[in-house]
Amino acid sequence: MLVPMTKVxxxxxxxxxxxxxxHLYSLRLVELVDVEAEPLPAVDRPSGSEERTxxxxxxxxxVAELDGLLDLTGxxxxxxxxxxxxxxxxxxxxGVRAEVRALAPRVDxxxxxIQALFAEEVVVGRYIGLLRHLLEIVPELRLLDTELAxxxxxxxxxxxxxxxxxxxxxxxEELRGTLGARFLLVSAPVEGGALGxxxxxxLDARAEVHELxxxxxxxxxxxxxxxxxxxxxxSVEAMEARLRAHPGEVVAARAxxxxxxxxxxxxxxxxxxxxxxxxxQLDAVRxxxxxxxAFVAAAxxxxxxxxxxxxxxxxxxxGEVVLEEASAGxxxxxxxxxxxxxxxxxxxxxxxxxxxxxxxxxxDPTGLVALFIPLMFGLMVGDVVYGAVLLAVALVVRARLGxxxxxxxxxxxxxxxGSVCAIAFGVVYGEALGDLGERAFGMxxxxxxxxxxxxxxxxxxxxxxxxxxxxxxxxxxxxxxxWRDRYVRPALAHVGSLLVLAGLFGLAAVATxxxxxxxxxxxxxxxxxxxxxxxxxxxxxxxxxxxxxxxxMIGNVLSYLRLAAVGLASVYLAxxxxxxxxxxxxxxxxxxxxxxHALNLALAGFTPAIQAxxxxxxxxxxxxxxxxxxxxxxxxxxxxxxRAARPAPAAVPTTPVRTGA
Amino acid sequence: xxxxxxxxxxxxxxxxxxxLAAIGTGVAQSRIGAAAMGAVAERPELMGRAILLVAxxxxxxxxxxxxxxxxxxxxxx
Numbered sequence: 001m002l003v004p005m006t007k008v009x010x011x012x013x014x015x016x017x018x019x020x021x022x023h024l025y026s027l028r029l030v031e032l033v034d035v036e037a038e039p040l041p042a043v044d045r046p047s048g049s050e051e052r053t054x055x056x057x058x059x060x061x062x063v064a065e066l067d068g069l070l071d072l073t074g075x076x077x078x079x080x081x082x083x084x085x086x087x088x089x090x091x092x093x094x095g096v097r098a099e100v101r102a103l104a105p106r107v108d109x110x111x112x113x114i115q116a117l118f119a120e121e122v123v124v125g126r127y128i129g130l131l132r133h134l135l136e137i138v139p140e141l142r143l144l145d146t147e148l149a150x151x152x153x154x155x156x157x158x159x160x161x162x163x164x165x166x167x168x169x170x171x172x173e174e175l176r177g178t179l180g181a182r183f184l185l186v187s188a189p190v191e192g193g194a195l196g197x198x199x200x201x202x203l204d205a206r207a208e209v210h211e212l213x214x215x216x217x218x219x220x221x222x223x224x225x226x227x228x229x230x231x232x233x234x235s236v237e238a239m240e241a242r243l244r245a246h247p248g249e250v251v252a253a254r255a256x257x258x259x260x261x262x263x264x265x266x267x268x269x270x271x272x273x274x275x276x277x278x279x280x281q282l283d284a285v286r287x288x289x290x291x292x293x294a295f296v297a298a299a300x301x302x303x304x305x306x307x308x309x310x311x312x313x314x315x316x317x318x319g320e321v322v323l324e325e326a327s328a329g330x331x332x333x334x335x336x337x338x339x340x341x342x343x344x345x346x347x348x349x350x351x352x353x354x355x356x357x358x359x360x361x362x363x364d365p366t367g368l369v370a371l372f373i374p375l376m377f378g379l380m381v382g383d384v385v386y387g388a389v390l391l392a393v394a395l396v397v398r399a400r401l402g403x404x405x406x407x408x409x410x411x412x413x414x415x416x417x418g419s420v421c422a423i424a425f426g427v428v429y430g431e432a433l434g435d436l437g438e439r440a441f442g443m444x445x446x447x448x449x450x451x452x453x454x455x456x457x458x459x460x461x462x463x464x465x466x467x468x469x470x471x472x473x474x475x476x477x478x479x480x481x482x483w484r485d486r487y488v489r490p491a492l493a494h495v496g497s498l499l500v501l502a503g504l505f506g507l508a509a510v511a512t513x514x515x516x517x518x519x520x521x522x523x524x525x526x527x528x529x530x531x532x533x534x535x536x537x538x539x540x541x542x543x544x545x546x547x548x549x550x551x552x553m554i555g556n557v558l559s560y561l562r563l564a565a566v567g568l569a570s571v572y573l574a575x576x577x578x579x580x581x582x583x584x585x586x587x588x589x590x591x592x593x594x595x596x597h598a599l600n601l602a603l604a605g606f607t608p609a610i611q612a613x614x615x616x617x618x619x620x621x622x623x624x625x626x627x628x629x630x631x632x633x634x635x636x637x638x639x640x641x642x643r644a645a646r647p648a649p650a651a652v653p654t655t656p657v658r659t660g661a
Numbered sequence: 662x663x664x665x666x667x668x669x670x671x672x673x674x675x676x677x678x679x680x681l682a683a684i685g686t687g688v689a690q691s692r693i694g695a696a697a698m699g700a701v702a703e704r705p706e707l708m709g710r711a712i713l714l715v716a717x718x719x720x721x722x723x724x725x726x727x728x729x730x731x732x733x734x735x736x737x738x
Binding site for chain 2: 353354356460555611
């Protein structure tokens, strides 16, 4: 059911505003509404906004800094906790800021070092492959490195972006014109369709060589500064040494950073949560209004919590803060919705929300969903062993993963309920691994075995009976809701739909000779009256929509045949598995049967759940469900991602409100 | 098991009723499913609506099943 909500106004002395917001935050009872759109006498935004804005921005910056530092620790950078421990007075923002600022230079230095190491690894890794390749062009360079230095000969690695070897000859001619015969140029293809070259030349001609290469636009391999004065071989060796030392240096820098941050991470995490709470309270000031001496805040609160909220405010602030119930709240469909169902039905709330949040003051179908989904699931699976295995899976998932996610927890409980129904219907059908229970142990059926040839018709009728009951219930709920809200036309349409269904079933009963032929006339009359009533609210369009409605109604009821169809598919697959087990060697039969039963079990866990859900959403909800609701998000509570509650969308304003200074 | 030609034709007819309806459902679901998953990728909160949209054409195959069942139950031996 939907918890009745009421809108309240909280009025108090202006200087107590922040304290009141702090108290409301800790109570987590109300969802604040922006007063700008409330029908209130002219109110301003609370003054002191510049000072408050500055304080808010300083807090926001500090929280961002803490987030950044906690991210660096790797493990504790999780989003803000779902439930923030509210101890705001234990955190001194200035103290935290001073601590962060004191450590920041060291942290910056270490993070810069780690980044530089990673950058060096990338750069060196890019060069070393090319240099090794060029070194292979003149293997003697590896052996004559010291001799080259003694002879005052230098080496340059070049890359020519061409595969045309004649370009090398042209370069050689140019070099010959400048250096005469005092150089050696060798080349070989390298990766990427280029030519790698090594040029050996006298060091005293370095300037001329560089000028020539620049003039000819020949790309040298520009080494990092640390390697620029080294020979080719020495560069390769130095780079190899750096790459070997690199992992150790990264680990050492990371360990030092962890040591610096680790001592503070728990404290900072707690401070971040408390400061975030304070920041959200400062943000909430913008949703309130004020006069010269008083402030006013508007909020939604569950009706049953109204007294507790009043007591909490009086207990803390005495007569300085007044709680006033806004009279329009009770019938306001813009109210947020809070679902509260009996404990067994609660796991099914997420299935309703998966479709949509029910609108305020509409019906919450969770209880009916909790009844029908397990029933339909069990009706389709209908096997003692499959049900037991699915129940075990649900309980294991609940125990192992339930704490991680509310959806997993609720989903596993819903599956457990469906599995219990599957076991119960397994007893009704006398099924355990299909017909194996009957074959091996003579398992009896309380009603009938689904794989019997004469079971088809009763199963279809049973599915149609459930469908009829479900659809009729949907129409009755829609009728009741329309009647309660004084919506005459929809109420008439629902009455008409019920009469059409009655007429159709009368006709079917006459056709199958379950009713005497004399009932034909009344059945047709009831159907026609119903069709007129169902079509009338659409006006002239009803001439087209009425027949379509009729077809839709028949389709809705026939849709429940899937309860029988999916169940029959499951039991026949199990029967086939058991039949194949008797063909060929026993071991092969066991393997084939086990495989097919596992496949059937996997399908049994998935398909019936989807089909049961579909019957709720399409055939049942379409008769009465009014969606478009907005979940109640108390001020101070968070969603799973750690995001705080935002102000509720404002209702349509009825009185202009003056804002600003 | 001896099966006369009439029973065999009934079986083929029932199979065609379900099979052709299933092909139609599959074609419709493939297009709706692709579009629905695209919408869910953009807005995960639409998952419930996506299931609903994908499941709507299944009524076709259920109607095919109903026809097949009628063929077997009403006309069968």
